[in-house]
Amino acid sequence: MTAHPRIAILTSHGQPSAPPPPEIHLAAVAAAVQDHLPGWEVRSATLSSKGFLEAAMPEDGAVIYPFFMARGWFTGKVLPKRLAGWRYRMATPFGLDPALPALTVTALQDAIATRGWDVTDTDVLLAAHGSARGPKAAEAAETFAATLRPSLPGLRLTTGFVEQAPFVDAAARPLGPRSLCLPFFAQSGAHVRHDIPEALAQAEFKGDLLPVLGALPGVPALIAQAICRAETAELSASPAKTDTELP
Structure with missing residues (x-):
């Protein structure tokens, strides 16, 4: 059978x-x-x-x-x-998922090394959704960022949100050319394809926009x-x- x-x-x-x-x-x-x-x-x-x-x-x-x-x-x-x-x-x-931070650390290390940068001279903006409905979405992004920092000593890692402060454009504005924007999203929906790039353009962001976390190998x-x-x-x-x- x-x-x-x-x-x-x-x-x-x-x-x-x-x-x-x-x-x-x-x-x-x-x-x-x-x-x-x-x-x-x-x-x-x-x-x-x-x-x-x-x-x-x-x-x-x-x-x-x-x-x-x-x-x-x-x-x-x-x-x-x-x-x-x-x-x-x-x-x-x-x-x-407790295994996601390790995948992300590897992806960031590869992205930084590919560009010939040093971790201690790099800014990463974790661009997340946030929510006006409650704190869970922002808390998840902040906790994720806090989990990444010990594995990337010297990296300057900040968070910005699409739907709540600090907004992506405000978080991106002070960042220099050696910067990466990492979307804290599972899929490349409208926020990733439109809202985040528009916010980065408004901030005159000079760094690079990485793929969403859901696209990691x-x-x-x-x-x-x-x-x-x-x-x-x-x-x-x-x-x-x-x-x-x-x-």
Whole structure:
């Protein structure tokens, strides 16, 4: 008898105004993760594509992987509400994975060495989302920055946010030409493609903009390991939606 594969589902916010491109990108990430998880079926669904997450859910026991940077509004409120009625296991959000800082340190060291700079003469701006809904998003970015600093002694590392102070343009304005802007994002959505470059241009930023953390080469293996860790967690069970909650 053939064993049924275990199911993991990658989910992210997506883009409500144009759902297909983020959906396609997330599916590509899921395919890369699949290579590290024999015996699993790795699916994907953004929250912005109506019904996609619900259609991806098996009857019982999926591991949900939040491709988010924090335990904020979407992971703490929106996602559990969407999963009402299912039993599932929730993995650690991408931005809180304990293995992510080491990957980031390596990427920064490589970026600095490639440019022929010295770590002690380099500025890094961690450009994060932030949120007017609550402190979780900013706290995740600040904690991540604090985790990086001991591994990069002498590096000047600051944070800036898209949706709260200190804003990206203000944080970038005093930085010199030997500067890197690292987007604290899982995917290259509108904030990364438009808002952050516009803020850097407004600040007359003379450094370089790096790819998002979700694009680091080791990310698919990191996600696969997080899914395996989550498999041993207790099943979560959200109550079924009431008639007043049904869309």
